[in-house]
Amino acid sequence: MKISIIGAGNVGTSIAFAAMIKGLADEIVLVDVNEELAKGHAIDLSHGNPYVKPVKIYGGGYPLSEGSNIVIITAGRTQKTGESRLHLIGDNAKLMKHIVQETLSFSKAPLLLIVSNPVDVLTWVAWKESGLPKYRVIGSGTTLDTARLRQNISRHCHLDPRSIHAYVIGEHGDSEIVSWSTANIGGVLLGEFCDNCVNNCQGKDVLKKIYEETKNAAYQIIKKKGSTYFGIGLAVSKILEAVINDSHSVLTVSTIHEEFEGIKEVPFSVPSVIGRNGLERVLPLNLSLEEQEGLKKSALTIRSVIDTISIGGG
Numbered sequence: 001m002k003i004s005i006i007g008a009g010n011v012g013t014s015i016a017f018a019a020m021i022k023g024l025a026d027e028i029v030l031v032d033v034n035e036e037l038a039k040g041h042a043i044d045l046s047h048g049n050p051y052v053k054p055v056k057i058y059g060g061g062y063p064l065s066e067g068s069n070i071v072i073i074t075a076g077r078t079q080k081t082g083e084s085r086l087h088l089i090g091d092n093a094k095l096m097k098h099i100v101q102e103t104l105s106f107s108k109a110p111l112l113l114i115v116s117n118p119v120d121v122l123t124w125v126a127w128k129e130s131g132l133p134k135y136r137v138i139g140s141g142t143t144l145d146t147a148r149l150r151q152n153i154s155r156h157c158h159l160d161p162r163s164i165h166a167y168v169i170g171e172h173g174d175s176e177i178v179s180w181s182t183a184n185i186g187g188v189l190l191g192e193f194c195d196n197c198v199n200n201c202q203g204k205d206v207l208k209k210i211y212e213e214t215k216n217a218a219y220q221i222i223k224k225k226g227s228t229y230f231g232i233g234l235a236v237s238k239i240l241e242a243v244i245n246d247s248h249s250v251l252t253v254s255t256i257h258e259e260f261e262g263i264k265e266v267p268f269s270v271p272s273v274i275g276r277n278g279l280e281r282v283l284p285l286n287l288s289l290e291e292q293e294g295l296k297k298s299a300l301t302i303r304s305v306i307d308t309i310s311i312g313g314g
């Protein structure tokens with residue numbers, strides 16, 4: 001299993017570190033326009049080999065990625081304080097197009113895993129540019145937001161986040177929503193859990209606060225330390241795990257929906273089954289009317305940005 005990570009910055013190296021610790025790959029390649037940076041990070045990471053399942057790890061330019069099974073794209077500009085992810089589209093769409101071309105000249109039909117922002121729109125760009133089937137082009141989508149949501153609920157309810165089954169769906173961005181009507185703790189729907197809880201908190205207000213904290217987490221972190229990378233490193237390692245171990249895990253990745261509520265070819269996240277070949281299927285959603293409306297708005301937000309960029313013509 002050869003994995004190449006395009007972009008050996010904070011996110012790319014965090015993914016490599018997490019994948020190494022989990023023993024996921026035989027070979028990890030870090031590719032960056034700054035080849036020295038990629039080489040330096042690879043050497044540094046390789047010094048951890050005696051303490052994990054050893055992996056061949058090296059870094060440099062695109063030719064090193066030849067014959068990759070999975071290519072993870074993390075290259076791109078990051079948000080400045082106050083900028084939304086969608087602000088990055090002007091710079092990062094062009095870059096994505098170039099990276100996909102470079103990547104495919106060295107690997108025939110890899111699974112493409114897109115992480116650069118705005119991740120939904122760029123997943124669509126990568127899919128169009130690559131000509132790969134939809135199930136082979138996956139965005140990290142709201143896997144990170146879902147993790148943040150579960151962590152925030154866990155902190156509030158004093159429960160193990162792994163026992164909380166709740167999902168952020170839609171855009172990885174400001175229009176994302178929570179599928180509260182399906183959220184459950186150990187099989188008990190959240191509403192019922194709250195009704196029987198001894199904490200006596202202000203139910204709806206608390207959910208609103210948890211949603212805002214989840215949605216705005218990246219802004220808060222960027223304000224404090226400039227960018228986010230550890231959380232996404234672990235989130236992407238979970239997607240890798242699902243593919244490499246063919247574990248059929250349910251994850252909120254971003255994939256292209258042929259048609260949704262009359263919107264054509266739109267990428268967004270919903271709980272989806274991930275295995276060796278990529279996307280296996282999207283699960284049916286049982287949303288409230290308000291949530292359905294919210295998801296449609298989110299899909300429209302993404303599609304309207306896609307409509308502003310031109311592919312093929314430059």
Ligand SMILES: NC(=O)C1=CN([C@@H]2O[C@H](COP(=O)(O)OP(=O)(O)OC[C@H]3O[C@@H](n4cnc5c(N)ncnc54)[C@H](O)[C@@H]3O)[C@@H](O)[C@H]2O)C=CC1
Binds near residue numbers: 008037095117144227
């Ligand atoms: N989807 C998600 O949940 C998340 C996405 N991100 C996104 O990930 C992206 C990367 O973030 P960081 O790693 O923090 O940025 P960074 O600035 O640390 O790293 C980006 C790297 O890409 C490299 N690069 C630029 N052009 C390249 C090219 N043509 N080929 C190969 N490498 C190239 C740069 O030299 C740099 O080393 C950003 O767009 C950011 O918004 C960040 C966190 C979470």
Ligand SMILES: CC(=O)C(=O)O
Binds near residue numbers: 085117217228
């Ligand atoms: C930067 C980003 O997309 C995040 O941390 O959610």
